[in-house]
Amino acid sequence: MRINTFTLRRCVAALGLLAASLTGQAAEPWFEKFKAEASPQQLYQFLYAMPKGGDLHHHLTGAGLAEWWWDEAIAQQRNGYTYYTKVRINNCAAYGTNEYSFAPYLILFRNIQGSTYAGLSDCEKGEYKRLQDLDSTERQAWLDSIRLDKPYEGRNEFFGRHWERLNDIARNPHIVAEILYRNMQAFGHENLLYLETQEGADHTLKADGSEYSEDEVVAMYSRRIAAPDAKATGVTVRFQSSILRFLPNAEDDLRHLYAFTDAHRELYVGVNMVGREDDDKGHPLRFLPTLRELRLRYPDIALSIHAGEVDEPNTHIRDTLLLGATRIGHGVNLISDPDTMLRMQHGPYLVEINLISNLLLEYVRDYRQHPFPEYLRTGIPVALSTDDRGMWDSNMTDEFFVAVREFNLSWEEIVQLGRNSLIHSFVQAPVKQRLLAEYDARIARYAAQFQKQGMAAIKDVQPVSYSFTCKRYQLCLPRQ
Numbered sequence: 001m002r003i004n005t006f007t008l009r010r011c012v013a014a015l016g017l018l019a020a021s022l023t024g025q026a027a028e029p030w031f032e033k034f035k036a037e038a039s040p041q042q043l044y045q046f047l048y049a050m051p052k053g054g055d056l057h058h059h060l061t062g063a064g065l066a067e068w069w070w071d072e073a074i075a076q077q078r079n080g081y082t083y084y085t086k087v088r089i090n091n092c093a094a095y096g097t098n099e100y101s102f103a104p105y106l107i108l109f110r111n112i113q114g115s116t117y118a119g120l121s122d123c124e125k126g127e128y129k130r131l132q133d134l135d136s137t138e139r140q141a142w143l144d145s146i147r148l149d150k151p152y153e154g155r156n157e158f159f160g161r162h163w164e165r166l167n168d169i170a171r172n173p174h175i176v177a178e179i180l181y182r183n184m185q186a187f188g189h190e191n192l193l194y195l196e197t198q199e200g201a202d203h204t205l206k207a208d209g210s211e212y213s214e215d216e217v218v219a220m221y222s223r224r225i226a227a228p229d230a231k232a233t234g235v236t237v238r239f240q241s242s243i244l245r246f247l248p249n250a251e252d253d254l255r256h257l258y259a260f261t262d263a264h265r266e267l268y269v270g271v272n273m274v275g276r277e278d279d280d281k282g283h284p285l286r287f288l289p290t291l292r293e294l295r296l297r298y299p300d301i302a303l304s305i306h307a308g309e310v311d312e313p314n315t316h317i318r319d320t321l322l323l324g325a326t327r328i329g330h331g332v333n334l335i336s337d338p339d340t341m342l343r344m345q346h347g348p349y350l351v352e353i354n355l356i357s358n359l360l361l362e363y364v365r366d367y368r369q370h371p372f373p374e375y376l377r378t379g380i381p382v383a384l385s386t387d388d389r390g391m392w393d394s395n396m397t398d399e400f401f402v403a404v405r406e407f408n409l410s411w412e413e414i415v416q417l418g419r420n421s422l423i424h425s426f427v428q429a430p431v432k433q434r435l436l437a438e439y440d441a442r443i444a445r446y447a448a449q450f451q452k453q454g455m456a457a458i459k460d461v462q463p464v465s466y467s468f469t470c471k472r473y474q475l476c477l478p479r480q
């Protein structure tokens with residue numbers, strides 16, 4: 001009898017919730033009016049100043065703007081590093097070089113540090129220049145070489161060129177720590193509260209070419225986010241570690257990551273699997289036995305796993321839920337798997353949506369093909385995130401701008417996206433409660449103030465934007 005009463009109460013409560021979401025009480029009129037009347041620039045300014053929750057899908061070495069990499073690489077003289085980049089090809093290598101490796105020979109603007117340069121032949125040394133010696137044309141080309149700035153650059157350029165070019169620069173933990181700080185600073189200006197970034201602590205380089213220990217690197221990152229200037233950004237940061245899923249030894253890497261993440265739980269709150277999914281060497285079920293083995297030993301390691309970032313319909317998302325993931329990165333092809341969609345509606349799983357990434361890497365041709373509104377409006381928990389914003393030359397506001405422009409988000413939906421990003425974050429529970437309370441208070445205050453004063457409430461806000469919105473929406477604002 002008690003069970004019946006309880007069940008009945010739950011049903012009534014659920015019906016109430018359903019009614020609230022279906023009766024069209026959505027669409028706070030003030031926001032509808034604002035959308036109808038605002039210029040693109042005013043909408044951008046509103047979204048820039050608006051408090052945001054978390055960015056849950058963020059690759060740290062993909063999140064450096066080209067200018068940041070440049071500044072920080074040059075500044076590394078202070079730690080004894082000098083960087084060289086390849087500006088010409090003198091046919092120094094024999095014929096038949098491996099252009100499919102991580103170190104292709106026929107690639108310009110590949111960056112190496114002094115210790116690597118010292119080991120080159122004289123012929124190859126003649127192909128490289130110190131960064132600070134580039135002329136202005138070379139410098140511009142260097143900057144453009146690590147962002148998707150041309151119409152023909154897409155998935156292959158991104159997966160097969162950008163990381164190969166960054167190379168040694170992205171293995172310097174001093175630089176990576178500063179790229180993190182600059183993200184915190186920029187996100188702080190956008191009023192983002194929380195950042196969960198993906199970056200490991202292995203395979204880093206000292207100036208002499210030897211490696212730092214992982215503990216040294218974790219200490220370096222922890223110190224950086226605890227420094228007064230980083231704290232002043234107001235952005236709370238946690239890390240995820242990730243494996244490259246299609247490598248032959250990926251199972252061993254996963255074992256290592258579990259041990260590493262377990263040993264650094266204050267900073268590292270989850271494990272991820274990355275790498276292009278159309279390489280089916282990294283298919284999800286490959287990792288089921290290893291994860292089951294690891295779950296014999298390690299309590300409560302949260303999993304967010306890339307899945308469904310692929311063109312073909314398949315069951316990768318269902319398989320990834322079976323792996324134990326509670327968050328799915330991208331989920332573009334979930335739309336082709338109705339059973340799994342049904343399972344995820346009003347469920348405990350979140351899909352991390354990356355609107356700009358999916359367009360630039362050609363998983364959708366235009367936004368009318370993007371499944372985000374279908375997920376959002378059928379009750380699948382979703383949040384917006386930036387993925388590799390440095391390489392898209394974009395920011396978090398851009399993701400909201402795309403979402404509002406292309407899918408006419410209501411105010412309630414915007415707030416739900418912000419709340420979802422904190423509710424589903426892997427940050428420790430007390431911090432999550434604090435962030436959620438702060439978000440609720442700030443977003444309510446923001447809405448109230450805007451309703452009272454309109455644009456006057458944010459007249460002093462100077463939004464920063466990059467080339468993505470300029471090219472796609474002809475909204476060209478200062479970069480800083």
Ligand SMILES: [Zn+2]
Pocket residue numbers: 057059274306329387
């Ligand atoms: Zn990603």
